[in-house]
Amino acid sequence: PGPPVAALAPVLPAGLAAHLPERLPDYGLLCPLHDAAGCAVPAPADLAALHTAFRAADPDTAAPVDPDTAHALAGLLAAHLRAGDSPTAPGTAAVEDTLRVVLRRLAARPAGPDRRPLARLAGEYAHAAGALRMQDGRNATAMACFTRALGWAELAGDHATQVAALSDMSFLARLDGDPDAALGYAREISRVAPARHWAGAMGQIAQARAHAMTGDVRATVRHLGRSRLHLDHIGIHDESDAAWLSIASMRLRVEAGAAAALRDAAAAVDDPLLARRAVAAAETALALLAPDQLPSARLLFTVRVADCHLLAQDPRAAADLLGPVLAAAGGGADGLPPLVRRELAGLRRRLAGHGLAG
Known part of the structure; x- marks a missing residue:
């Protein structure tokens, strides 16, 4: 057996400790043992010790994941995601290091209920690694992480991570200019989370954005309408799947996605009226x-x-509108989050076409 947890005396990095939640669920992450019921995250010193002990244990002889360790690993991942844009955060390498330890422990466990918490952690950590890679513009590596996350989340019965991974895979396909692949990933959402209205709304938004790439306005608007219909039917089963779920948060996601889809369709067919509908959705x-x-x-x-x-x-x-955005970034785009920089690049190209600097 490894040394007692108290004897390890590790310290959580300051850039991460500042983002540590007090309770789960947090940042869309559920406890792998208690789901959406809610539980406390250990204090930073205890969490660091539990994480160190988890990494040091022999996978072949380690006991099943106990509640304190499960809470520590999930809370640590939430902190990594919250700190994703911070230059002082440990970043992707630390997430992937913990993922490898989780996978070694998962491979050593015999089939049975003890594997589910590890599979859930593997799915969540792999998805987080993909999201952090995507922020760095490492899209091929991100896609590989999302693919692995999808498999482990399916093993764990984790609908939220499955839907999140497929949504991100559809997004990456759009970045690659592949509307057919984007549509395929979006349609898969309804298979992995049937009868879940929150997932249905997200799947319809992803399908709308895929159709918008090709200028199929009719299909884009049809899927946006279906996504809004799903909002009227969100219930208790949806809330047990998605820790972040509320009508307000879902409406935010639907309106943000609608704005992007209508904007892309308007650009594809050069339709100012469609663009005004996009303005309304974005402002909402x-x-x-x-x-x-x-x-x-x-x-x-x-x-x-x-x-x-x-x-x-x-x-x-x-x-x-662009002036305050650049002022917030100190006059340049380098200080902006990657997704904002990507949107800004397209806007600047269009502004240049109108003879305006951005």
Whole structure:
């Protein structure tokens, strides 16, 4: 057996400890033992010791994951995700290091209920690794992580991670300019989470965005309508799957996705009226955020509103909105989150076409 936890005396990095939640669920992550019921995350010193002990244990002789360790590993992952944009956070390498330990422990466990918490942690850690890789622009590596996350989440019966992985895979396919693959991943969402209205809404949004790439306005609008219908039917089964779920959070996701889909369709067919509908959806999403809530999302939605104004043939409104975004980044795009930079690049190209600098 390894040394007692107290004797290890490890220290959680300051850049990570500041983002550690007090309780689970947090940042969309459920406890692998208690699901959405809620549980406390160990204090930073205890969490660091539990994490170190988990990494040091022999996979072949280790006992099943105990509640304190499960809470520590899930809380640590939530902290990594919250700290994703912070230059002082340990980052992707630390997440992948823990993932490898989880996988060694999972491979050593015989088939049975003791494997489910490890499989759930493997799925969540692999998905987080993919998300962090995607932030760094490492899309091929991110896709590999999402593929692995999908398999482990299916083993664990974790609908939330399956849907999140497929949504991200559809997003990466759109980045690669492959609408057929994007549509395929989006349609798969309904298979992995049938009769779950929150998942249905996300799947319909992803399908709308895939159709928007090709300028299929009719299909885009049809899927957006279906996504909004799902919001009227979210119930207790949905809430047990998705820790972050609420009507407000789902409406935020639907309106943000609708704005992006309508914007892409408007750009594909050069339709100012469609772009004005995109402006309305983007402004609705922006209004659903509290002033101090999700600053990266607020920047993203602001850039998206500006882009929609431009496509609606109002370049001056677009340029006026862009100024504060760049001011928040110190006058340049390098300090912005990757998704905001990507949106900003497309907007700047269109602004240049109107003879305006961005």
